[in-house]
Amino acid sequence: MDKVVSKCGCEFESNQAVADRVRAKGMDKHPMPNPATIACECGHTIVMDTLVYKCPHCKMTYAITPCSCDDHRYIVKAGIDY
Numbered sequence: 001m002d003k004v005v006s007k008c009g010c011e012f013e014s015n016q017a018v019a020d021r022v023r024a025k026g027m028d029k030h031p032m033p034n035p036a037t038i039a040c041e042c043g044h045t046i047v048m049d050t051l052v053y054k055c056p057h058c059k060m061t062y063a064i065t066p067c068s069c070d071d072h073r074y075i076v077k078a079g080i081d082y
């Protein structure tokens, strides 16, 4: 799998590692400065408003690092119910 690189240049082994890092910092419930509207693969449109967010419909987990959270291109999918 390709490495994930955050906006500030931090490298992560995987999308899951992004979620792990945000949780390790205790920032998974930190609010997004601009909530991201995401067309989830389950067909629902969701609004991601915390740095780690689970789709309430299919439990797909999305994550973004604190340093990247103003740029929605850095949102990664960590997997279902990760």
Ligand SMILES: [Zn+2]
Binding pocket: 040, 041, 042, 043, 044, 055, 056, 057, 058, 059, 060
């Ligand atoms: Zn979903």
